[in-house]
Amino acid sequence: MGWSDVYYFIMVPMVYAAFAIFMAGIVFKLIVVFFSKKSKGTFSTFPKILPRPLGVLKDAFLVPVAWKRDKILWFFIIAYHAAFVLLFIGHLELIKEFALLQIIPHQVFLGAGIVGIVLIISVLYFLFRRFKSPWRGISVPEDYLILLLIFMTMIVGSHLNLAARYNAAGFDIPVEDYRTYLSSLFAFNPTIPAGITGSPHYVLVALHIFFANLVLMVIPFSKIIHMVFTFLSLNIQRK
């Protein structure tokens, strides 16, 4: 078994496995939750200025608690999550062209490298914040490892995006090649085009996908599940 087999494993079977674990994990978590006993009574706090679901959405997306208590953290929370949405859209456009996403015309990958940099800086802030007391005392290994994993995924992904500007150095992997690869995965007819396998950055593409696979697999079984449970948890507070 050579490196090309390892790369292939990461870029095809592992991607399928990661998506399967991610989807099954989320569904499993939700099933477990919905089959769990409901609590008797209500756990509201007052005042309830905005009714559900508006209040829940406001608390989830605008994070007013962080705004009140730690404006720097709030800034990075908002920056990180907003950039993450853009990152998601950027990756969708690497699968195929979505006319809807191009209502405001932009280049693929969206954000001209800024999105990745914002994410990296935010993750580093979240990480370094934990080195300081009192957050150091409440952190567990999971907190550091997840941030490191996200950092690694983003630093490599960001590099791939920025390197596309160095066409002359042969670092550019055209969008079409990514689309061929990712859409083939979705069609269950996986192909890794020569534009990727022959690129000097093939190893970085594989590394990026490797880290991303790990992140996907970890999501349902770690605190990143807050991406789903935040809404449910906040809903209880306003019930």
Add this chain to the structure above:
Amino acid sequence: MEKQKIAELRKILTSRLNRPMRYYNDTCTRCGLCYDTCHAYQGIPEKIYSPVGRAEVVRKLYKKYTRLSGYLFPYWGDSTSFNDPVMDEAYKAVWSCTGCRRCVMNCPFGIDTALMMSVGKHLLIQNGTAPEELVMLADAAVEKGKSIEEFKEGYRQVIRDLEKEVQKRLGLAEPDGLIPMEKKNAEILYVGLAGAHTIVNPAIIFNAARENWTLSFFEGVNFGFFAGDPEKADFIAKRIINEATALNVKEIVIVECGTAFRIMRFLMGKLPFKVSSIVEVIHRYLAAGRIKLKDKSVAEPVTYHDPCQIGRNGGIYDEPRDIIHAVAADYREMSPTREQNWCCGGGGGLVALDNEEFRIKSGKPKKEQIVKTGAKIVVTACENCVMQLKTIANGYGLDVEIKYLTEFVCENLIR
């Protein structure tokens, strides 16, 4: 720790894993925004007194026993097995939490640390290390519920004596019927506490308003809830619900006890009658002109302490303020106030324990709030709060008088 004990504790732990607990276990990112939002942490800045520090004690046990990752890779989330040091840590975490839920207001996910602490309390009961005094009080309340007929005559005697006190204070000729009991189809079933003041003052107000009311044989306080025993808590609350149903009353009115009010109004599911706090009822009487208070008769500066279970967890903010405003010429608001008001540190059954030194320390933010207002009278509407505020006032040598809202109203009632 013996295997048998661990198995019993595991059983309790998993039995309490309901829907909210699953959210609270999985969602916390340990962002630390809640860290200093607990009054106990403000008084004693140790991790175990921070909301996240407390919650992690229970969360780590859940990780160990309900997650494969916690079992296989305990270092990943710092999961831990049941052992004596962990149970000691749980005691410290649980019995320093008043269940005020100020941390809920300061958590981006609305995680209810108090609910997590109720699991910790339940584990401590199973472990045999729960505070004995609370367990005994809960047992006594359950016993009273089981054999109420034996208690009735003795209680009637006590009430007859209290009727004389009400008669004297209202300046009436006869004491009979001033505190009605077992009155069917009354508008209100009033639920008091063991202390005479919790019956006499409301009785004066009910009589002044010419209310059709009756007194419950039971105390509103729920020691089962305080101790952390959900079955006993349920039984103790249901004694009152059954009594109200049998008497066919339209409304249960709860004494100045925040927890009793919250349990009955919010935690017992849908009930066939209205549940109100005595604070709301006084406000109602005042608004309808059924009672009259001496307008701006108190010249000394007055402030109001929001009991957590009535304010933050009950939504009653304006009513007590309106009542006080009617009487006090110089009302001063605490800062922070309402939903961000600091807990006094006496709730959750803590005031019944031998922990005065801790409560004085954890009452530091409340002391500072009171001092800042410059008030000479602190009014509140919760038995635990009054007791704890008195402890704080004595502990820090504050020149303030602590009053129940009903007491404040009765002193300024136009008869």
